[in-house]
Amino acid sequence: MFDTDKASLALGIELVEAADGHAVATMEITESMVNGHDIAHGGYLFLLADTTFALACNSHGPVTVAAGAEISFVAAGRLGDRLIATGAERTTFGRNGIYDVTVHRETPAGPEVVAEFRGRSRVIQKAREAQ
DSSP states (O other), X not given: OGGGXXXXXXXXXEEEEEETTEEEEEEEOOGGGBOTTSSBOHHHHHHHHHHHHHHHHTTTSSEEEEEEEEEXXXXXXXXXXXXXXXXXEEEEETXXXXXXXXXXXXXXXXXXXXXXXXXXXXXXXXXXXXX
16 A cells, blocks of 8 residues: 555655554655744644554555544654654454554654644455555
């Protein structure tokens, strides 16, 4: 799925791992991602978190999409930040699931949370069709 995700790949998002309802992805904040306040545009932070959510909820095999999501911005992302998003399955029920993603940056004092994301998933197909 990630290999054909043109939006994520165009932004330089890198898949670190994805398996068993868990995923990690990274992205560096570039000049084109900074808004008029000289901080990372929230849409890019959401996209990184949403991509990590998609990787986690599709790691089981069935084709799964977002049924909804929300994000809380905790700190501003800055030009040059290398953001790390870690997603984890919280629960599944029927064809639905709930996943949390934390986006952080590494600092000399340790990880600093930039955003918290919660996604709700829905399985729409048992398996991805061969292309």
